[in-house]
Structure formats: structure tokens, C-alpha cells
Amino acid sequence: MPPRANPTLRQRRFGTELRRMREQAGFGGSELGRLVGMNPAQVTQMESGRIGISADRLRTIAAACNCANRPLIDALAEIVAERGRGWWEEYREVLTTDFLEVAEIEHHAKALAVCTTTYIPGLLQTGTYASAVFARIYPPLPRKDIDVRTAFRVQRQQVIRSGKIPLRAFIHEAALRMQFGGPRVLADQLDALVEDSMENGISIRVVPFDVDTYPGAGENVTFAEGPVPELDTVQMDVSQGTLFFDAPADLAKHRAIFARMASTALSEDGSRDFIRSIKKELEAKYA
Incomplete structure (x- = not known):
């Protein structure tokens, strides 16, 4: 061949x-x-x-x-x-490779952990919120491109909605307060987070502003566990696109970062209460 x-x-x-x-x-x-x-x-x-x-x-x-x-x-x-094509291959002619490779990593992961500082993790975004995130890009994307990216992001969520792949999400308070599409979109997104946090296999924990030292990196990071530790992968969102890391030193560093995040973040129950409190503040401010 x-x-x-x-x-x-x-x-x-x-x-x-x-x-x-x-x-x-x-x-x-x-x-x-x-x-x-x-x-x-x-x-x-x-x-x-x-x-x-x-x-x-x-x-x-x-x-x-x-x-x-x-x-x-x-x-x-x-x-x-392995044989056959992943569902993401249907988008190969309409989306860049970065999108497809993120879906490929998620599909083959045994477990996923994410930490975000600027927006809600893509695997937990509502369709309206995701659309607003893509609509903010400059220069502006055509409406059809926004719709395709949004549909792709929502389809990616099946890896956790199915219950086959557990997700741990560490979300900084800044991401909970950052608006995309206005207060109503954010309020609905916060409601969806609370609902998702009660699903089996989904753990959502908040890192509030008042922690002594934020334990993570500034970028939004995903840690995808492979079938063995050597096949773990780190994916990082940067302004130029998506970066992937698999060197043993990079994997060890990010395992330590996520361990520190777990020791710092609010509990799952405390995080739900925190998210609800932010929603109440939002509704009071924009009532």
C-alpha cells in the first residue's frame, strides 16, 4: 500500500x-x-x-x-x-484538522479531565453558548461555519453523555462569569452545568477567585487518559490553535497540575451551590 x-x-x-x-x-x-x-x-x-x-x-x-x-x-x-472511520471524518472537508484530532483523542480516551479559565469546557457547552463562543471570533465567521462548528461540538459531547467515558471538569470562576451571547445565554449555561454535575460519570468542580494560588496553567487544558499511562495525551487550546503533548515529562507535569487542582477546587456539592449563586447574581444584576 x-x-x-x-x-x-x-x-x-x-x-x-x-x-x-x-x-x-x-x-x-x-x-x-x-x-x-x-x-x-x-x-x-x-x-x-x-x-x-x-x-x-x-x-x-x-x-x-x-x-x-x-x-x-x-x-x-x-x-x-482498529478498522473503520470515526464519526468526525464526516467533517474532514469542512473543518480544520485541529477539530478532528480533538474528537479523535476524546473518542479513544479511557477518562477525560479538563481545566478551563476562559469559557465552559466544550464537552459541557449548550448549543447556544457554543454558537456564541464561535460568533465572537474575529474576523467574523460566516453563519454556516458557526453552525457547523457548533453542531460538531455538540456531537463531541456524546463521548460523555453515553456514560462510557468519565469526565472531571475543573472550571475557574472566571469562566463561569465570562459572557458569550449575553446574560440569558450564560444563565442557561449555568443551569445546564448544575444538571450535568448530577449525571453519573460527570464531576464538575469550581476553582474560585479566592484560592491562595491558582494551581493550573492559564490555558484551557484537557488530559486524556489512554489504556496505559504511556499513551496519555495532553491537549492545550492556544490562540494559534490546538497543541498536543505526549512526552513523558509533559504528561508527568500535567498529572501533578490536575492533582493540585483536585486538592484546591471546591467539592462537587460546594461547586453546585457556587454555580447557583453566580446565576442568582447574574439574574439580579440583569433583571
């Missing part, structure tokens, strides 16, 4: 893990190729996700690299066995 023109994020991640396996063994690409019957170009294409390999070839490479991490090898073999 010819090399893939545009490997998916998951295919690239598979290749990255094989490269790490090779580097930990102290092999160059040519040396590994000689050991497993691949030429150097094939090794390069494999590690960039441009060509796939069989589960048997994966295990041959792992053995050649003296990798005894059985859970990791089994998890990588599951990636090899």
Missing part, C-alpha cells in the same frame, strides 16, 4: 511510541531495520505514521528493542487492529 498522505493523530502517536521504543534500545533507524527486515526509509515512514504495520511486526520490533512493557505492547496492538 502507498504511504498515507495525511496520517491521523492516533497513527502518528503509534509511530512516536515505536520511535521511543527504538531510541530507548539505543538503536538508529538503520540498525533497527536490519534487525526486523525493514529498510531505513520504511522505519522512518513507520515512525511518522505514514505506513502501518501488523501486530506481528509490532511484537517483533518490541522484542528486538528488548521492550518488556507488555501492557504498552498490547495497547499498541489494539491500535493496529
